[in-house]
Every structure is written in structure tokens, then in C-alpha cells.
Amino acid sequence: MEQDNPGSANSEDVRTNEASPVTCPADTDPLPVTCPADTDPPPVTCPADTDPLPSGPQSSSGCEEQGDVPLLENHIQSEETQSRPEDELEAGCPDVSTVTDCSTQREDEILEQDSAPDDVSGETGQSAPDVVSGETGQPANPDGEGHTHPDGEGHTHLLPERNSDSASAEDGRDDSEEFVAAMLARSKLEEQGLGTKGSSPPLAETGGPPPPGAHRDEDVTGDAWRAHRKHVFVLSEAGKPIYSRYGSEEALSSTMGVMMALVSFVQSGDNNIRSVYSDQHTVVFMTQGPLVLVSVSSSGQSEQQLRVELRYVHNQIVSMLTEASIARIFQTKKNYDLRRLLAGSEKILDGLLDLLDSDPSFLLSAVHCVPLASSLRDSLSQILQKAITPNLVFSILIARQQLITIVQEKTVIEDARLEPSDLHLLFNLIGASSAFQAGEIWTPICLPCFNPDCYFYAYISYLDPPECTVCLLLLSTDKEAFYAVAECKRKIEEAMMAQNALAAIAKAHSYSVSQVGVSDLRHFMYKPFDVPDNHRQLTQFTSPEMESPYSSEEERTRLLDLYRDLHSRIHSSSRPLKLIYHVAERETLLAWVTSKFELYTCFSPLVTKASAINAITKLLRWIKKEEERLFIRYPPKYSTTPNPSRSSRKAAEQHDSTDNGFLSLL
């Protein structure tokens, strides 16, 4: 992974550290631990400066729960001379309940974040503002959304002009609408670009205006509907329902009307509604062109994370229609019912939302590769490299939602690569089409990160029916190329047969954490981002099977939630952290981000900080040793395109052909 072999460097440092904690120069510098994740650590003389592990875990106590405090406090105190950063860390995760009871804390966090840095420095005498203040001006805009106002964000009253009596009294309203209205009643609206910093009066009035065109014959959806952990709604700017994760869009049209009323009310003041917080729920709004996406979540995820998820939902919709088409459709007809074009695709969105909840690839924005002997992976890549046809641009082999190998057309690779998020959409599409195990699929698909306005044509076929675990995905820029591309599949199938490759792939599966040989380590996720020749092409991560005690669905979700929480704090836009040591009730977690990797580890609850550090050192060494197997190191290329410009990002003209068709649909 790392060029300078940090695995072993680390281990030595750690030992050195344990023996005499004050020896490492890096220890005296608090910044490696707390500086914003996107900033490189300031120059530090320690050769291991980019790997602050030695100073990190020992010196910092992120969020420790009461039970463990005495022990850890001793531990911390003993290191206090060299561990001032811990206080900052402490401040970064204000208290344990942030973790265990995020929903109640979150509101406070948000409301206090402007003043928090001052508190921090007051408490600790540290120069925390240096570390965090740069981010606090625009905490709600971590993902580069277009509507950041330079004057920062504030909190204001929302006073929808409506008649509240009729809204709550009307019996025609469905539960869901009340649900949203009630949620809003208890919540504060966070608005951007409005008001003054720090002022956060509660939402003064509930609900919204009676939604235009509310239907009276809605389903009453009841408690079960409300109890869902995460709702996602997509609507058009005209307030037309496009998608709801649970319940039919028709039944929810008035709920969506309320949402749209909120959005447009705020927009009428030249602002964008971004999020609403209540005791149990976070509501995140995202406007993307003519579409409005809303997430109503009680999952405890950060707004930033929910926003990323909404972006995935939007991208999946774009993948089916292209951004240009969506824009043109709504230009032509403002209240077009987009479900006419998406009908039948709900299951693809459903599948995506399930994956978002269960697959950490999305959280990490990285691709999970099937661990495979590099010789086998290479020979599979060679098979793909040989089975080519004009205008074929990507050949991808997938097993159980994990990547085996990806081969790319040469001219494409020069000016582009597939982003993990585009790959995730493809993987989801494959999952959603598993009914066609025996057939070969040919479908237009737009890859929004690559180019949101034109289509690739995807050939999807399983290589091992009826098991259907190994899937071949071939992307062409020529919509007529099905038979030529299908012929490539036959060649690939034949070559794989000759090498008995399917059997070899079948034997390759996820590894057990026990292979790492560290007894207290239960699970981890490791994402390198400093691998030469690798990350420029594809961001990957590796992770073992989730085994006992995380084998049940419920426990798996719980662990993922813990990871998500660590992730949100590591990537907090206001106070990004480099290292979090979190002692939870049933496990201890350590998250650590350096300039070279991002690592999340889960230990048994009895682990000590010292042994956790030791374990991580061993883990890093093990990953280093196994990296050939765990990661795709050199994605190969081929050349298929006689006229290179055809496949380049800008020259794809495929979407023109849709013009002929789509207008007549309106």
C-alpha cells in the first residue's frame, strides 16, 4: 500500500511509544490528530508524520463511555504530557451520548456549532479554533452543493403562510402527512443564507399549506409506515410525486405537497431549505435541477451522509434518463409525471436504498474487490482484454456485488475513469435485474459521474447460471452493438471455461478477520487512497466478512451504524477528526484517517487502547502483505476504438437519439 512501508514503521513507532511515550516528536504536535481531514498534517519532524498512529490512539480518547472511564482516564492522564490533542478530540465529539443517542444530540450539535469552537478553546486552553474555525462558516455544505451563500448559514423561523387549523382538523389528511407536519412542528428549520449566525428560533408553525390537488382517497398508512427508519421521497418542482420508498406515491401526494410547499416557501425567499431536525428525525432536502429529493431519517446519520445518499438516488434516476432529458422534459412540461418514464424502475431505486443501508461501499465511496490471487485476476483481465469489439469501452467482471476486475478502453482511460459511485449504480442495476438470469440484457445506462448527459449501452449477462453469482458487464458506446458485444461474452465464456476460471472464482470469497491473527479484532474496513497506479483509477476498500457477533441482520446494521457515526465525525465539515477511539457498550471502535488511508476497526469491548494500537499495527502489516490479493493494482487497458473521439467523455452523442422519442411521450 504505502510506498514507504509504513506497516513496519508503525509497529516500531508504536512500541517505542509505549515504552517511552514522550520520545516521538510527532507526539508534541497535536495537529496530526485533530486537523481537518482534508488538510495535510503540518510539517512534523518525525519520519512517520503521515502516520500519526503512534501519537494518536494512545494520546487521544475520543468518546469514552462512562463504564470505562476510570481505566482510560488513568491511561490518558499518564500520557497527558504529550497528549493535549485529546481535549480537542473530546470537544470534537462533545459527549458520549452523541454516539449512543444521536438523534437528541444532533440538534444541539447543529445549533451550537458556531459557538462550539470557542467553548473548546475555553475549556482546554488549546488553540482549537485554528483547527476547526475554518470549517464552521459553512458547515451545512460539505459536499459542494451549488447554493452556498458566502455569508454562511443561520437558523430562522419558518412561517408557512397557511391555515393551520384546517390542516390539523381535516380528516382527509393521511397519517403520513400528519407525520411530516408533526415532525416539523417539533423541529427547527435550518436554512441557509438567511438570518444571523447562531440564532435558532424554533419552527413557529406546523405543517404547510394544504397541498395543491390533495387527493381525498389516500391510503391511511399508519404507524408501521411512520416507523420506517428512512423514508426517501422524490418529487418534481411542481410537487408531483415521482418516487417514495414506502407507500404508493399517489397515497403520499399530499405529504409530498407539504414538502414541496416547504421547499418553495423557502425558495421564494431566495433560499434553499436544507434540513429539518426533530427529536427523532432528520429531514434533508436536496434540489437537483427540476427534482427535489427528501430524506426523512431516524437512522442517526449525519445530514452530510443523508445528502450523499440522496445524491445516489438522484444519480440512479439520471442513470435511467440522463440529466439533459430530465431537464428538457420539465422544460417542455412543468408538471410532467416522471413516473411515466420511471415506472418499473421503482425496484431499482428500492434496491439502491437497501444497498445504501447495508453496504459500506457507499459510505466509503469505494469499490469492494473480491480477494483473488493476483495471477488469477490477471488472467481474467487478459481474457477480458482479448474479447473486444469496436466501441466497447469497459469490461467488468463482478461476483456477488464485488468487483473481480475491470478493463478499460485505452482512449477512455486517458481522460476518464469510472468513479466508484458510477460502479455502485451499475452493481445495483445488476442486482435489480437478477430475474433475467438466463437472459442477456441490453440496456441504455447513463453514468452520471462520467457524463450525466449521454448513454452507454450495457450488456449484462451471468456466466454461471443457474447460480448466477458471476456477472459480466460490458459497456459500449454503440447502441446497435448488442450482437457484437454478445459475441465477446461467448469468447470470454469459452476462455474462462478453458481455464476453469469459474471454479477458481467460486473458491475465492471474502476472508475472515481471523486470518489477520489478532484476537480482539472483530471487523475492519480499510480504504487506501495513496496507492500509486491504483487510486487514480479506482478507489477501493477491503473488509472481512461480518462474522459473529455481527452475523445477524440486526447486529450487522448496528455495527454499520457505529461505523457511520465514526465516519460522520471523521468527515465532519465543522470539526473533522483524524482519529476516534470510541468505547461503546458492546465493542470498542477505532477510526483513523491519514493521508494514505482511512481505517475503521471494531474490537471486542475488553480491548485496551494499547492492544488496539498493537492490533492495528499488525492489521496494517497484514494488509500490506495481502494487498496483491485484496486490491486491484493495475487495471489493464485495451484498445477497441478506431476513432478515439467516439468514446471520449465529451464526444458521446448518444443522447441525441432520445430526442426523437421522448417528446412524443409528453
Add this chain to the structure above:
Amino acid sequence: MPERAKMRKPDVKVVILGDMNVGKTSLLHRYTEKKFKDTVSTVGGAFFLKQWGPYNISIWDTAGREQFHGLGSMYCRGASAVILTYDVTNWQSLTELEDRFLSLTDTANADCIYAIVGNKADLTESSAQGPVPEDGQGEQESVGTELRPTGGGSSSGGGGGGGDALHQKQVNQDDALALYARVLRYKGLDGMACPPGESLCFETSAKTGYNVDVLFETIFDMVLPSILKKRREGEPSTVDLEDCRVPKSIKGGCCA
């Protein structure tokens, strides 16, 4: 599907067209696997090779958005049979066939045959609900959402209107026959030279299997002459399909 598609060249091409959710995928699934189960929404087009006796028949199942993506002509190019599918409980699905899907067939073979299929007959015809006569196994995985009506479900008032759309027959056989005649006219085909509408208008139920095998077997029988013709002419069977850059007018021209 037990047999693999590997290395087999299709002899003939059949395309299933029709609006979303009329049951195209379910029909194909019923025919190939003798089962009805909740299908996953079709993504783009799905290509199947069906071994029919000594012949390989390729079947394209489509998603219903072909026009939007401009892919309809690709799926239909060189087709020997097009199955235009509607939902008997949904008048709109019949009109869509004419409005949106018929023009996609311009790239089909000149001697292409057209079948008009009203699916979900189990929702309106008691005769389509019973145990499946022509499908020996008749096993039924009723994972589907709608339950068919238990009584009085076979009302066949045409034209639609109010009432429970699921159980109300909105399209009658006569409507399908009329559409068939219009299809022939659109294609410029001589009604006398073509198979009569009665033999190419079907009401089916993918759910119960009613008429499904009859539908596919009838169509395969009817395309047999074009299979044989093609084999006789020694034309490599794939040229027709693979030579994608042949301007469509070559094939569509004869229809006018």
C-alpha cells in the same frame, strides 16, 4: 432456463412489445419456466434464446420505454414476429400499442407477423382462472400482488369507465381484432394474404398459464416458414441480426 445460450445462432427473432406492467416478462417467464412469480422490472431489453425443436428462437423482452431511448428499432430489426401486448383491464395499454409501439416495428422483416395479446385475462375471465389445461404442471406461485376476484369477476363490460379497474374488462376481443386490422393496414399488408386476426389475437394469463403456450407455439409455427426459407437460402443466420448498420429502409421498404 436449463439450456445455455452458448454458441447457438438464432434462427429467428421474436419481439415482445407493450406498455410497462402489462405482463410481458411474466408471459415469457411463464412460457420458458412454466412459472409465475413476481418479476423484477425489466431493464432495457432482455435477450433470450429458446430452443424450439431443432431451431433457435431469439426472443427480446422489452421494458416499455423503447421509444424514449430510441432502442425500439434495434430490438425490432429483422424480427419475424412481434407480440403486441396489452392488459385486458387497461384500455390505455391497448391504445399505447398503436400510439407508441407500432412505429417501432418499422425495422421488422417485411413478412413479420403481428400478434395482439391481451394479458391478465385471469382478472376478468373465469375461464382463464381455472387450473391450467394446456400446462401440465400448472404450478402457480402467486407471489403477485393482485388477487383475482373470487366471484362475479368475469364481467366483460367493454369500454372501461368506473369501477375497479383491476377486475373490469376494458378491452374486448373485438377491440383487439380491430387493432389487428389497423396494424395490417399500417404495415401496408394485404389482409387476405396474412393470417386472419382470429388466429393472432390472444387473451392470456401469465398468472394461470391460460393460453400462454398456445400463444408462443402458434407464433413459432407461423415463423417456421421464414426459418426454413432462411436456412434454405443458406444465409448465415446472424447476418440479419448482426449487421446492425444496414439502413433500416432496406427491410422496411417492402412494407410500403
